[in-house]
Amino acid sequence: MVITYRYKFGKSMSIENLERRRFDTLVIGAGGGGLRAALQLAEADTHVAVVSKVFPTRSHTVAAQGGMNAALANVLPDNWHWHMYDTIKGSDYLGDQDAIEYMCRSAAHLVYELEHQGVPFSRMDSGKIYQRPFGGQSQNFGGEQAARTCAAADRTGHAILHTLYQQNIRAKTHFFDEYFAIDLIKDKDGFILGALVLEIETGEPLLIEAKTTLLATGGAGQLFRTNTNAHINTGDGLAMALRSGIPLQDMEFFQFHPTGLAGKGMLITEGARGEGGYLVNKDGERFMERYAPHAKDLASRDVVSRAIAIEVREGRGCGPNADHVMLKLDHLGRDVLYKRLPGICDLSKTFMHIDPAEESIPVFPTAHYTMGGIPTNRYGQVVVPVDQGEESIPGLYAVGECACVSVHGANRLGGNSLLDIVVFGRAAGNDIKKYLKENRHHRQIDEESVEQALVHLNRWDESDGNGSETVYGLRAELQKTMEDYCSVFRTEEILQQGLEKVLELEKRMNNVRITDHSKVFNTARIEAMELENLVDLAVATVKSALERKESRGAHSRMDYPDRDDVSWLKHSLYYKEGHRMDYKPVTLKPISVDSFPPKPRVY
Secondary structure, X not given: OOOEEEEOOOEEXXXXXXXXXXXXXXXXXXXXXXXXXXXXXXXXXXXXXXXXXXXXHHOHXXXXXXXXXXXOXXXXXXXXXXXXXXHHHHOOOOOOHHHHHHHHHHHHXXXXXXXXXXXOOOEOOOOOEOEEEXXXXXXXXXXXXXXXXXXXXXXXXXXXXXXHHHHHHXXXXXXXXXXXXXXXXXXXXXXXXEEEEEEOOOOOEEEEEEEEEEEOXXXXXXXXXXXXXXXXXXXXXXXXXHHOOOOEEOOOOEEEEEEEEOOOOOEOOOHHHHOOOEEEOOOOOOOHHHHOOOOHHHOOHHHHHHHHHHHHHOOOOEOOOOOEEEEEOHHHOHHHHHHHOHHHHHXXXXXXXXXXXXXXXXXXXXXXXXXXXXXXXXXXXXXXXXXXXXXXXXXXXXXXXXEEOOOOOOOOOOOHHHHHHHHHHHHHHHHHHHHHHHOOOOOOOOHHHHHHHHHHHHHHHOOOOOOOEEHHHHHHHHHHHHHHHOOOEEOHHHHHHHHHHHHHHHHHHHHEEOOOOOOOOOHHHHHHHHHHHHHHHHHHHHHHHHHOOOOEOOEEEOOEOOOOHHHHOEEEEEEOHHHEEEEEEOOOOOOOOOOOOOOOOOO
């Protein structure tokens, strides 16, 4: 088969002269998860390549504000077992308890490790790391509010990402900045052998052969019109896995953060409520006392998001259109706000022209976090179901928001995402080191798999011309469809209509027109491939939500308002081929402690 691929303003090439590079490990994604794994490997003298479609310190980890959970007990009594309980309860009992135990037990060690690597955590007068209260966190298995979230003001992700990047530079990790990953390369035995990537500036493809490949590409918040995510969060790794025949797990569980800037979506950290802020409706009522009498404004995120949506739906919203509620911070005082929440003060003034030390901030739930993803175990290995269990895909790993371990289950606790990427980035790095010792040599590359990836890329080279659809128009329609049909509250009828609409959008992708590459910058092709990825993930999300006939965590069905542990205490698995659904059991057995059996979830 002869494939000619056009790039770089009309120049062409064939598969025979495709540029190739070889590494021990290819990491796709330069956020916290990818960089933590790369650092683990580079320090062990492994030959590591990191591919990122933006400069690494622009990865979305940089936007994480509130902090990273760990039971340090610096402010209030705490231990990892309480943290484990809160995480399982927060997950609405859909989290795998072995992975959750592993994460919570590792947390304190990894915070201290980050501190020693250079993360400038905020300090108390004693010199210890400052910890703030966060939603869904308790002492003594559901007792009084805990203070567990280690913070660097309200720029914790920024501090962690820059530190990890600098440490990788020191360790001589090899970076391919502004490269876009297209497809995984696998052989006929099912081994993953690297990926085909594209240099964004030139459009020139590059084949990176690797003994192991780690997906760390983040979530898919751009599925929704109003979201807290960067424009780069288009679920590229998730879609690459789908195209390789790997199912996606628990895609119906998409977290809406309760406090996005109303009408804009930018994140106002949960740390604002952790510092003492609270929500009010048009009557000035602290309405969370009705929905969560004990935890109030620091209830779990899905609980607060639904409460805000109900307040607005029942006519108690604020503003001329009664379409939001208010976050009150002015009572905390200017000194506290500008010391502990400087980023939030800047954000509010820049985008809303409001000084939170003087006025309340208008907020409304906004799409925030992908709880589902590529199914993995606690070693970061990608696993798929087989008869009587599951098996790992040799050479393939995933960590962070694109992966589903599952430590977040049906609802993620604030402060656990930064912990997740660091814990499982390290775990994947350690397992990859073992794999490389047992698989010292590169396997023969499967040229047919390379050809298939080039054919996929060629599709977007050949779409110039008279197509009736534009990337911009189709993407805007997709985001509005997801917001209208798969948001905070869901019903059978609405989800069925949503599925029909996203399947129609999937068909219309065949008519997408992109501009002639010989005349414009090459990003037109990238945007088309990002849209293709988002469409695949929209179908996965709506289909999974339609099939789950219960309410659990972030998945709230008005026609099935109760949690159903008899029928639905299980993980969903969505396959691209035939839009097929399958299921697998939740792991209720921890590693070393007694399990936490499901019980009513109240705050």
